[in-house]
Amino acid sequence: MNTPIRLAFIGVDHPHGAHWRELLRNFHEQLTITAIVPEFGGALTSLEEIYTDLPRFRSIEHLIADAAAEFDAAVVCLPNNQGPPAVTALANAGKHILCEKPVGRNAAEIRQMAEVLVQSGVAFQNGFVWRYDDAANRLRHMLQDGRFGKLFSVEMTYVTSDVIRRGPNHYLFDAEVSGGGFFSWLACHHLDLLLYITGQSVIGVTARVGQFTEQSTDVEDGGTAILELSDGGIATFTGGYWLPRWAGEMRFCFRGTQRWVHWDPTRPGTSGVLEIHGPKPQWHAMEEVFSLPEDHTKGYGGVRGLNLVRDWIQSILVPGTPCRNTPQSTLAALQLTDAIYESSRTERRVACSIGPT
Secondary structure, rough: OOOOEEEEEEEEOOOOHHHHHHHHHHHHHEEEEEEEEEHHHOOOOOOOOOOOOEEEEHHHHHHHHOOOOOOOOOOOOOOOOOOOHHHHHHHHOOOOEEOOOOOOOOHHHHHHHHHHHHHHHHOEEEEEHHHHHHHHHHHHHHHOOOOOOOOOEEEEEEEEEEEHHOOEEEEEEOOHOOOOOHHHHHHHHHHHHHHHOOOOEEEEEEEEEEEOOOOOOOOEEEEEEEEEEEOOOEEEEEEEEEOOOOEEEEEEEEEEEEEEEEEEOOOEEEEEEEEOOOOOOOOOOOEEEEEOOOOOOOOOHHHHHOOOOOHHHHHOOOOOOOOOOOHHHHHHHHHHHHHHHHHHHHOOOOEEEOOOO
């Protein structure tokens, strides 16, 4: 395929739409936006002036059907209820796809989409940018290298701005559109990372999600999940839309028989810090702080997003080369979310076998 690769951008006013377009401008020699499908009722509030003269199409169906719409790939930024049919239509048309996470409302919708993606052979990538974080990949390598000994505990926390910041009428809090709330939109990052970093399956889920703040919505504002790992360890996640301002707090702790690591991904002045603690075999205890330099990359996900897009371009140019995010890994994240919702709804442990991909 010749470069620049021609992109259709679908979903202009998506919450991350402008940030994705900003990120794509880092690849002006390899990617170029050639068509726009506004969606969101035709809204163009965030559309940059450099794109205002591009051809616009009122729907994905019209984009695909119009012979004048010359494009090789699409960036899909749509609500969860629209994601799977959009991706499926584009894959059937032979178009490569980069789409916003989590893509769909539940695993059943993603499963059908994933089957089409695999059969079509198009390059697929999604917005789980944390698979491209250097600290996350160092943790993954530590575990693969056996430096933790037996991993027995993973603790994950993420709290962010409350529902009031966006307003309870935002589509993210509409159960019919989004399928779920905090766990669907944000906790999915951590669920995906758990599988990716540990390389283990989740074999049981016990969870309580719901509305814990004073603001009522269609969906949960947060909760807690206990996730049983296939090698005998246990992972916990607690988080929600719980901060009364635009803010976020994220922390991880991985504990093994031979070392434990605190990961602070958002420490000010850095791109994340690993505080590594280990045994004291003689007189010298294993103590180390590994800090990543501050990231000034513009666009969604910063340098993580940059590497994610690079991976997608490589997958397009070299057919058959998978990205770190795959149709199967996308499905696994939704399966975990579904199990959490089921456990909370039924007030019981849910047995499962959801493995890393």
